[in-house]
Amino acid sequence: MxxxxxxxxxxxxxxxxxxxxxxxxxxxxxxxxxxxxxxxxxxxxxxxxxxxxxxxxxxxxxxxxxxxxxxxxxxxxxxxxxxxxxxxxxxxxxxxxxxxxxxxxxxxxxxxxxxxxxxxxxxxxxxxxxxxxxxxxxxxxxxxxxxxxxxxxxxxxxxxxxxxxxxxxxxxxxxxxxxxxxxxxxxxxxxxxxxxxxxxxxxxxxxxxxxxxxxxxxxxxxxxxxxxxxxxxxxxxxxxxxxxxxxxxxxxxxxxxxxxxxRIGIPREYRVDGMPDEIDALWHKGAEMLRDAGAEIVDISLPHTKYALPAYYVIAPAEASSNLARYDGVRFGHRAKLAQGDGITEMYEKTRAEGFGPEVQRRIMIGAYVLSAGFYDAYYNRARKVRALIKRDFDTAFAEGIxxxxxxxxxxxxxxxxxxxxxxxxxxxxxxxxxxxxxxxxxxxxxxxxxxxxxxxxxxxxxxxxxxxxxxxxxxxxxxxxxxxxxxxxxxxx
The missing domain is CATH 3.90.1300.10 (Amidase signature (AS) domain)
Incomplete structure (x- = not known):
């Protein structure tokens, strides 16, 4: 064996x-x-x-x-x-x-x-x-x-x-x-x-x-x-x-x-600028394989695809900033060593600064910003609306038999x-x-x-x-x- x-x-x-x-x-x-x-x-x-x-x-x-x-x-x-x-x-x-x-x-x-x-x-x-x-x-x-x-x-x-x-x-x-x-x-x-x-x-x-x-x-x-x-x-x-x-x-x-x-859809919006020729060729090859197996290959449109990445990088950090607020050094996990005179605010600050890496800190800050007063509607609410449009694109494709x-x-x-x-x-x-x-x-x-x-x-x-x-x-x-x-x-x- x-x-x-x-x-x-x-x-x-x-x-x-x-x-x-x-x-x-x-x-x-x-x-x-x-x-x-x-x-x-x-x-x-x-x-x-x-x-x-x-x-x-x-x-x-x-x-x-x-x-x-x-x-x-x-x-x-x-x-x-x-x-x-x-x-x-x-x-x-x-x-x-x-x-x-x-x-x-x-x-x-x-x-x-x-x-x-x-x-x-x-x-x-x-x-x-x-x-x-x-x-x-x-x-x-x-x-x-x-x-x-x-x-x-x-x-x-x-x-x-x-x-x-x-x-x-x-x-x-x-x-x-x-x-x-x-x-x-x-x-x-x-x-x-x-x-x-x-x-x-x-x-x-x-x-x-x-x-x-x-x-x-x-x-x-x-x-x-x-x-x-x-x-x-x-x-x-x-x-x-x-x-x-x-x-x-x-x-x-x-x-x-x-x-x-x-019926298998090929979304035209996924043909992004700068896509390597090898990836494009692989995509065509995959479609041909599925066609040879008896599937029908159909060109489709998912028109709001170009907004997906910016919407995602508003919604995900917003939720992360909320979820990661629980890590404060009080209940579990790492707690920073405090200097004499430090209070609870300094404990929170030092613990989170030591405990979170740069990328997590970056996303927490982005999330806190897009959820803050004055920016909630401009960023987070707008991203939620775009998310609904992206889902509707898929719903429409599936409703049309894809x-x-x-x-x-x-x-x-x-x-x-x-x-x-x-x-x-x-x-x-x-x-x-x-x-x-x-x-x-x-x-x-x-x-x-x-x-x-x-x-x-x-x-x-x-x-x-x-x-x-x-x-x-x-x-x-x-x-x-x-x-x-x-x-x-x-x-x-x-």
Whole structure:
């Protein structure tokens, strides 16, 4: 058998069911891979003893014939998910030492399904970033390397999750997507990333960035694995008032690969100035693959697309400034050392100045500004109106019979670490140009690896689906994945 840590969820599930491998063996293979992967900086809080205990329990469950599809599958968990008794920092100094006494609904659902936790994964601080360079742990590193050997970003904010899956440190990982933070890292690492419909997956116990945009989803090696994992992650949840009270369908059963008669839209507004020829060619190639599979390719218009990025970078920081007001040094996490005579105001100021990194501070200040008296109507309210227009564009397309929309996932392949973020935050924000529209409209989207650029780096396309029709979206992604036949893996250097 191949190295156990390289298995997909589906292959591991089959091997576990046949008794060819145990959950304990799978877990040990992943733990060994993690121990040898320090150069990637993907795992930031390892939980080997917990993993071994959960693997033993999973093997017993399999022996008793009570296995679920995720039973015995070793996973990495993004640091934004609270896990009882495990450091959960959202990659921020301000939450240093915080160990929650409660479990996020997503991770509890996964543990109930018998999954195994290997540890917590690196990310951008409070999920704010597109390069995983704002983390208090230092940047995660893409297992793919540039032709000149330069280290590349795995994308952000779920960079640690993407790097871990691409490097076979775990069989799959959780991620969160506020403006593309699952789909962009997936495209940069040659993996699959699914952002479900807003409300499909509970946000309870996920450290908040922008509450009306955040959504958790799976990051996996294949589309089938994404379908399996979403089925375990999703649920209704009375603890999250925005979580839809809908039954969770069998997403894997929807993967027939038959997309004959599906109408797939190509939005003309996504052809942005300066798009690299390789991305444009990949987009055309993806459309041809879907046409050859029996789909009808239709040119469509999403006229308010050009306003999505500025609207997003008003709404998201506004919500962040509100959500992050709770980090004051009083109740949990980091508290600054005070000088004699300092009062509570100085404690707040010093704690937040020490605890938050530059990008988080920047977004808090932007958010506080757009929510302030005199600017609320000029910025925040106007952005909310634009958001409604963007959602209406998608609603109109779907009402006219479009089943999904095909677009690039990113404007480029993975770029070198250190080339954006601190020096040019706007350049980092522009990485979200193709992804933020989905979050503003609350729609599901999936990034699938389809090809490679001239330097051999992976490139991905995304499919955007109808709300709460992830099964249909996954099936179309499955057809695209099968047609593309992407099997490239990074050469091991770490």
């Amino acid at each position: 191949t190295e156990l840590n390289t298995l997909t969820i589906a292959a591991a599930r089959e091997a576990l069911a046949k008794g060819e491998v145990t959950a304990a063996e799978l877990t040990e293979a992943c733990l060994s891979a993690i121990d040898a992967s320090g150069a990637l900086n993907a795992f930031v809080h390892n939980t080997p003893e917990m993993a071994r205990e959960m693997a033993v329990a999973a093997d017993e469950r399999i022996r008793q014939g009570r296995a679920a599809p995720m039973t015995g599958i070793p996973l990495g968990i993004k640091d934004v998910f609270c896990v009882r008794g495990v450091p959960s920092q959202a990659a921020s100094r301000i939450l240093s030492g915080f160990k929650p006494e409660y479990e996020s609904t997503v991770t509890q659902n996964l543990w109930n399904a018998g999954a195994v936790m290997l540890g917590k994964l690196n990310q951008d601080e409070f999920a704010m970033g597109s390069a995983n360079e704002t983390s208090c742990y230092g940047p995660a590193v893409n297992p793919w390397k540039a032709a000149n050997g330069a280290p590349l970003t795995p994308g952000g904010s779920s960079g640690g999750s993407a790097a871990a899956v691409a490097a076979d440190l775990c069989l799959a990982a959780t991620g969160t997507d506020t403006g593309g933070s699952i789909r962009q890292p997936a495209a940069f690492t040659g993996t699959v990333g699914l952002k479900p419909t807003y409300g499909r997956v509970s946000r309870w116990g996920v450290i908040a960035y922008a509450s009306s945009l955040d959504q958790a989803g799976p990051m996996t090696k294949t589309v089938r694995d994404a379908a399996i994992m979403l089925g375990a992650m999703a649920s209704s949840d009375p603890a999250d008032s925005t979580c839809a009270d809908l039954p969770v369908p069998d997403f894997e059963a929807a993967l027939t690969g038959d997309i004959r008669g599906k 089943d999904s929309i095909l677009a690039p996932a990113t404007p480029s392949a993975a770029f070198p670490l250190g080339s954006t973020a601190q020096d040019d935050p706007v350049a980092m924000y522009l990485n979200d140009v193709f992804t933020v529209t989905l979050n503003l409209a609350g729609l599901p989207g999936i990034a699938v690896p389809v090809g490679q650029d001239k330097a051999g780096l992976p490139l991905g396309l995304q499919l955007i689906g109808r709300p709460f029709e992830e099964g249909d979206l996954l099936n179309q992604a499955h057809a695209l994945e099968r047609a593309a036949g992407f099997v490239a893996k990074p050469e091991r250097w770490w």
